[in-house]
Amino acid sequence: MSQISYLHAVDLVKSYGDRRVLDGVSLSASPGRRIGLVGENGVGKSTLLRLLAGVEEPDSGTVERPAECGFLWQEMPFAPAATVRDVVDDALADIRAAKARLEELAELLAKRPDDPDVLAEYGDALDWAQDHDVWDADRRAELVLDGLGLASVDTGRRLDAFSGGQRSRLALAALLIRRPRALLLDEPTNHLDDDAVAFVERELTALPGVVVVASHDRVFLDEVCTDIVDLDPARGGVTRYGGAYSDYLVAKRAERARWEQRYVAEQTEIGELRVSVDFTAREVNHARPMKDNNKMSYGMIGDRVQSQVSRRVRNARHRLDELVRTQIAEPPEPLRFNAALTGELPSDRPALSLREVRVDGRLEIGALDVPSSARLMVTGPNGSGKSTLLTVLAGRLTPDAGEVWRGRGVRVGLLEQDVVFPEPRATARTLYAKAAPAAAVPLTQLGLLPARDLDRPVGALSVGQRRRVALALLIARPPQVLLLDEPTNHLSLSLAEELEDALGAAPGAVVVASHDRWLRRAWDGPELALADGRIAG
DSSP states (O other), rough: OOOOOOOOEEEHHHTTTTTTEEEEEEEEETTOOOOEEESSSSSSSHHHHHHHTTTSSSSSSEEEEOSSEOOOOOOOOOOOBBBHHHHHHHHHHHHHHHHHHHHHHHHHHOOTTTOHHHHHHHHHHHHHHHHHHHHHHHHHHHHHHHTTTTTTTTTTGGGSSSOOHHHHHHHHHHHHHHSEEEEEEEEETTTTOHHHEEEEEEEEEEESSSSEEEOSHHHHHHHHHHHHEEGGGGGGGEEEEEOOHHHHHHHHHHHHHHHHHHHHHHHHHHHHHHHHHHHHHHHHOOOOOTTTTTTTHHHHHHHHHHHHHHHHHHHHHHHHHHHHHOOOOOOOOOOOSOOSSSOOOOSSSEEEEEEEEEETTTTEEEEEEETTTOOEEEEEOOSSHHHHHHHHHTTOOOOEEEEEEEOOTTOOOEEEOOOOOSSSSSSSHHHHHHHOOOOOGGGGGGSSSOOTTTTGGGGGSHHHHHHHHHHHHHHSSOOSSEEETTTTTTHHHHHHHHOOOOOOOOOSEEEEOOOOOHHHOOOSSSSSEEEETTOOO
């Protein structure tokens, strides 16, 4: 078995069709380092994780990884008929085998205490056992299932009876039980409530191996990561920052300020040098009237001045050529959200009201009013009814009982978690042109999509990019009431911050259901906590 404990990738290149996703990316991580991958949607975070895991091969470049390399699959590599017990047993298989082998080696060492080969193998096996905590593995498996909210699940239950969120949690549980030397995670906190996320944070920070994680959960990145790697094509690849997410934000802002200052200084100097090269010689006046009887002196001074001017022009030209050749690129304009999220409601009456609403087995609300300028945060664990409440408010789900009242002429828009377009081959530009009135803000000015994605089929976009398109279509004609279900899921971290700022300035009503702890910490409006489909407390 390979004894490599580090992760080392060099010059990774990966293209899909004519689109190059990664271009010469290198990354190294030693045991104990926990690296967070950040960057705009579509820059290749998920692709990099797959290459690091060996799930896909790069077009060029190399990856060295530990033999034990765990990757959080989007779909679990088990048959639908497999059970929870099968998944746990598979996760514990290597640990149980290692424990049995260690016991065999201990017996062999008692018989051959001076055998160097037995001693070496026993030492390696003991190190592995300690790293993987083999003596407490079965109890730890129970704790992991409990920490991820799966303790009450029948271990004989088949995987095809689970929801997608439950399968994701079980896949994560299997990895945490295994404790591989390298753990590669793509959005591991999706489908987790606060308690489960806190549990995962504790587990990851206790791992002795390498962790590489792509996540939009800013608090998670702050709690877990020892380093942040920014996949920023504008900077020519990847930039690594020491520290957690908060440290990265400070460093990134300072770096941007230095970049802008240096660019301005260089362009100013280039402009001044061009003026010097073009005009200095002509601006020096050699045609001064010559004084009487001073012909020889005048000629000597004139030659000296001419020589000095020529030298200055020559030096300026050399400096100009050097600066033009080595000048830094202009800092690209960051994607800025630039639109009103909602229209204005003139009435002081509630925009939406619920009375004695019931959706059997999912939601039961006695009374709820959404004012015309509401800022309402809906919180609660998974399965508490948050998404159901939003779909009822949006009119997409008719309750089994009760009344849903909407103000006359009130337009309600809902950004769902799972975005599906009926025309996957259509482009964002085409869909927006159909949805937007003539007076709408142009799609290119919304700050939601970079130019490279405007004419790609929406079916070829990432989950986060599709959510951006869906949001653009919603605000093409801004609704008076905007309902957002986990709005920061799959959005880039920079856009999440832009969207949060826009929420405060929206003139209409906004209702947000979110697990995002960063967003909730900054929320200064009212909150509605749900538990088991009812208003808590």
